Amino acid sequence: MEITDLQIGILGGGQLGRMVIQSAIDFNLNIHIIDPDPNAPCKDIAQSFTVGKLTDYDDVMAFGKDKDLITIEIENVNTDALKELQKMGKKVFPQPEIIELIQDKRKQKTFYKANRIPTADFVLTEDLADLKTHGYFLPGVHKLGKEGYDGRGVQVIRTEADLDKGFDKPSLLEKLIDFEKEISVIVSRNESGDIACFPVVELVFHKEANLVEYLFAPAEIPAKVEEAAYDLAKDVIDKLDMVGILAVEMFLTKDGDILVNEIAPRTHNSGHHTIEANITSQFEQHLRAILNLPQGATDLVVPAAMVNVLGEEGYTGNAKYQGINDLMAMEGVHLHLYGKKVTKPFRKMGHVTVTAKDAQQLKATVDKVKKTSKVIA
Amino acid sequence: MEITDLQIGILGGGQLGRMVIQSAIDFNLNIHIIDPDPNAPCKDIAQSFTVGKLTDYDDVMAFGKDKDLITIEIENVNTDALKELQKMGKKVFPQPEIIELIQDKRKQKTFYKANRIPTADFVLTEDLADLKTHGYFLPGVHKLGKEGYDGRGVQVIRTEADLDKGFDKPSLLEKLIDFEKEISVIVSRNESGDIACFPVVELVFHKEANLVEYLFAPAEIPAKVEEAAYDLAKDVIDKLDMVGILAVEMFLTKDGDILVNEIAPRTHNSGHHTIEANITSQFEQHLRAILNLPQGATDLVVPAAMVNVLGEEGYTGNAKYQGINDLMAMEGVHLHLYGKKVTKPFRKMGHVTVTAKDAQQLKATVDKVKKTSKVIA
Numbered sequence: 001m002e003i004t005d006l007q008i009g010i011l012g013g014g015q016l017g018r019m020v021i022q023s024a025i026d027f028n029l030n031i032h033i034i035d036p037d038p039n040a041p042c043k044d045i046a047q048s049f050t051v052g053k054l055t056d057y058d059d060v061m062a063f064g065k066d067k068d069l070i071t072i073e074i075e076n077v078n079t080d081a082l083k084e085l086q087k088m089g090k091k092v093f094p095q096p097e098i099i100e101l102i103q104d105k106r107k108q109k110t111f112y113k114a115n116r117i118p119t120a121d122f123v124l125t126e127d128l129a130d131l132k133t134h135g136y137f138l139p140g141v142h143k144l145g146k147e148g149y150d151g152r153g154v155q156v157i158r159t160e161a162d163l164d165k166g167f168d169k170p171s172l173l174e175k176l177i178d179f180e181k182e183i184s185v186i187v188s189r190n191e192s193g194d195i196a197c198f199p200v201v202e203l204v205f206h207k208e209a210n211l212v213e214y215l216f217a218p219a220e221i222p223a224k225v226e227e228a229a230y231d232l233a234k235d236v237i238d239k240l241d242m243v244g245i246l247a248v249e250m251f252l253t254k255d256g257d258i259l260v261n262e263i264a265p266r267t268h269n270s271g272h273h274t275i276e277a278n279i280t281s282q283f284e285q286h287l288r289a290i291l292n293l294p295q296g297a298t299d300l301v302v303p304a305a306m307v308n309v310l311g312e313e314g315y316t317g318n319a320k321y322q323g324i325n326d327l328m329a330m331e332g333v334h335l336h337l338y339g340k341k342v343t344k345p346f347r348k349m350g351h352v353t354v355t356a357k358d359a360q361q362l363k364a365t366v367d368k369v370k371k372t373s374k375v376i377a
Numbered sequence: 378m379e380i381t382d383l384q385i386g387i388l389g390g391g392q393l394g395r396m397v398i399q400s401a402i403d404f405n406l407n408i409h410i411i412d413p414d415p416n417a418p419c420k421d422i423a424q425s426f427t428v429g430k431l432t433d434y435d436d437v438m439a440f441g442k443d444k445d446l447i448t449i450e451i452e453n454v455n456t457d458a459l460k461e462l463q464k465m466g467k468k469v470f471p472q473p474e475i476i477e478l479i480q481d482k483r484k485q486k487t488f489y490k491a492n493r494i495p496t497a498d499f500v501l502t503e504d505l506a507d508l509k510t511h512g513y514f515l516p517g518v519h520k521l522g523k524e525g526y527d528g529r530g531v532q533v534i535r536t537e538a539d540l541d542k543g544f545d546k547p548s549l550l551e552k553l554i555d556f557e558k559e560i561s562v563i564v565s566r567n568e569s570g571d572i573a574c575f576p577v578v579e580l581v582f583h584k585e586a587n588l589v590e591y592l593f594a595p596a597e598i599p600a601k602v603e604e605a606a607y608d609l610a611k612d613v614i615d616k617l618d619m620v621g622i623l624a625v626e627m628f629l630t631k632d633g634d635i636l637v638n639e640i641a642p643r644t645h646n647s648g649h650h651t652i653e654a655n656i657t658s659q660f661e662q663h664l665r666a667i668l669n670l671p672q673g674a675t676d677l678v679v680p681a682a683m684v685n686v687l688g689e690e691g692y693t694g695n696a697k698y699q700g701i702n703d704l705m706a707m708e709g710v711h712l713h714l715y716g717k718k719v720t721k722p723f724r725k726m727g728h729v730t731v732t733a734k735d736a737q738q739l740k741a742t743v744d745k746v747k748k749t750s751k752v753i754a
Contacts, residue, residue, distance in 0.1 A: 294706035329671035
């Protein structure tokens with residue numbers, strides 16, 4: 001069957017699905033979306049848009065039954081339905097077993113350990129009482145096994161006095177890593193087993209808020225570390241035997257070691273700059289991977305940074321964008337608005353990619369971007 | 378009003394409209410399309426899609442009456458309706474008077490002459506009998522005043538024996554220019570009068586078929602010629618007082634002079650490579666111009682070429698794409714399929730942008746691309 005005849009379904013209709021559709025238009029692909037929100041960012045640009053619950057077996061089955069290929073843009077989906085659809089002969093990428101593994105951080109960490117993938121030491125905790133027996137392990141990070149997302153379900157525990165802040169559900173306690181840098185590699189693999197890595201991205205944290213402030217590429221790391229990061233990302237996707245895009249977030253420790261922090265089996269916030277800055281974007285690469293097409297060249301053509309456009313604190317309601325004209329007047333500033341009607345504090349409303357001749361100009365523009373735009377209600 | 382609240386209408390739903398929509402998604406704009414073909418490339422990705430005749434007064438009025446801003450992706454539209462919509466307070470860019478000027482090549486050439494814009498010498502001819510009185514003017518090119526498009530309505534007349542091949546309708550006879558190169562500059566202008574030029578593109582002709590084979594940027598021309606080309610493009614858009622994108626195709630003569638050949642008041646085939654190769658694409662620039670946003674930086678980030686994917690001779694029917702996998706395996710090859718169901722000989726079915734480190738690698742890849750893909754039925 002030609003790729004243009006396939007009916008492709010995506011579970012989730014947020015910004016990641018939206019940017020996949022923008023890319024899919026180039027290949028004239030048929031993309032269908034299911035999302036619980038009738039106003040989801042994909043609603044007007046998908047070939048068809050179904051309102052349904054991604055965690056509901058029946059909704060996912062009803063959506064998937066007339067598709068040829070199914071993929072995701074969010075991990076929190078019903079994998080039993082995906083397994084059943086796979087049995088019916090449909091392609092499901094990433095594979096349902098991998099989505100399950102990643103839905104549960106305890107399984108994810110156990111997988112790393114079993115497969116000798118370097119990661120921070122950890123212990124599993126069943127409940128709060130259990131956690132309290134692991135005071136010797138501090139300082140640590142307590143992570144809820146399931147349903148943590150975008151900062152939720154993660155609690156730093158520095159001393160025994162903080163143990164009460166932990167989760168009373170199956171979780172894991174991880175050693176707090178005093179990292180030098182946090183980096184990310186997006187790796188992809190098609191069904192034939194071809195693997196390609198995007199150049200390493202460096203995440204810059206806001207010192208007070210402990211939030212990712214922006215990302216830039218190329219990362220300012222030694223060539224040896226860079227090579228090690230690629231090897232690690234390839235090793236993870238290979239051992240998972242996964243098809244699709246996998247984002248591998250890593251800690252570069254002060255000793256120069258690299259540890260896997262978290263992985264996401266889908267297009268990822270740390271790859272948005274690839275739309276403008278790389279030969280192939282992560283969104284096209286994901287399509288190439290799941291369609292078993294050759295993996296595209298990933299070279300960075302121009303230095304780039306990515307700044308998330310977040311809902312301003314203190315505003316909830318219909319989104320208004322301040323400073324758009326000023327943003328657009330800055331050289332090398334590329335605006336992406338996700339089409340979300342309602343803003344909330346820290347909601348991802350869009351992003352800005354900055355391209356520049358060198359790292360210095362890049363950082364200067366990033367600073368200006370952060371001061372210029374605001375999403376209010 | 379915020380740009381995300383505007384209802385924007387485009388007359389025409391072909392590949393140019395499609396690529397405008399792909400870009401408009403970044404700004405979360407509402408784009409509505411009217412096209413006579415119910416299967417036009419824009420049908421699934423526009424906010425709304427209306428089937429209607431672009432040259433019909435009533436169809437254009439009905440489409441435009443609830444829009445705030447109207448633009449075009451093809452010149453052959455009903456300008457009386459556009460003038461009426463303008464009177465109703467809607468923004469119409471490019472302005473209807475400019476569309477009219479460009480619909481008639483006789484008016485276009487007369488405008489150049491009146492405004493001292495350098496162009497090939499010409500005489501107006503009313504019919505075939507009139508043409509035959511201008512044998513002294515040969516060798517020349519006879520061009521139909523109205524409704525010529527994509528090679529139709531143009532006839533080279535080298536000797537008096539060929540005069541019978543001319544048009545029996547109002548036309549113009551232009552001196553045949555023995556040009557060194559054909560080049561193109563895409564220029565844009567917003568309502569505030571800000572003007573930006575994209576780097577000069579060079580058109581490479583197929584020697585036997587007398588067809589544009591491919592384009593590449595940057596053009597291999599002296600800096601002095603480049604500057605003169607920008608000055609000329611800016612002069613044309615300024616004298617037209619136009620808002621939007623204007624493609625200015627020019628001859629570089631063997632004497633080093635630059636003459637305007639033809640202009641198009643819309644996004645253009647000679648700017649497709651800007652999607653991958655320039656900081657701002659021509660499609661985003663058009664949106665910036667008609668929304669009166671600052672004009673984006675136009676710098677070329679990487680050398681690029683553009684090859685049209687045309688319907689193969691001898692095939693008419695439902696399109697099949699040969700060699701897609703091989704194309705996608707080539708480094709720096711970016712495929713754009715326009716989603717046209719039916720192929721015909723020489724129909725524009727898509728294009729390929731090639732990006733490469735240097736001109737040599739660019740041309741090597743272009744040669745491979747031309748041999749690799751075919752659109753058949």
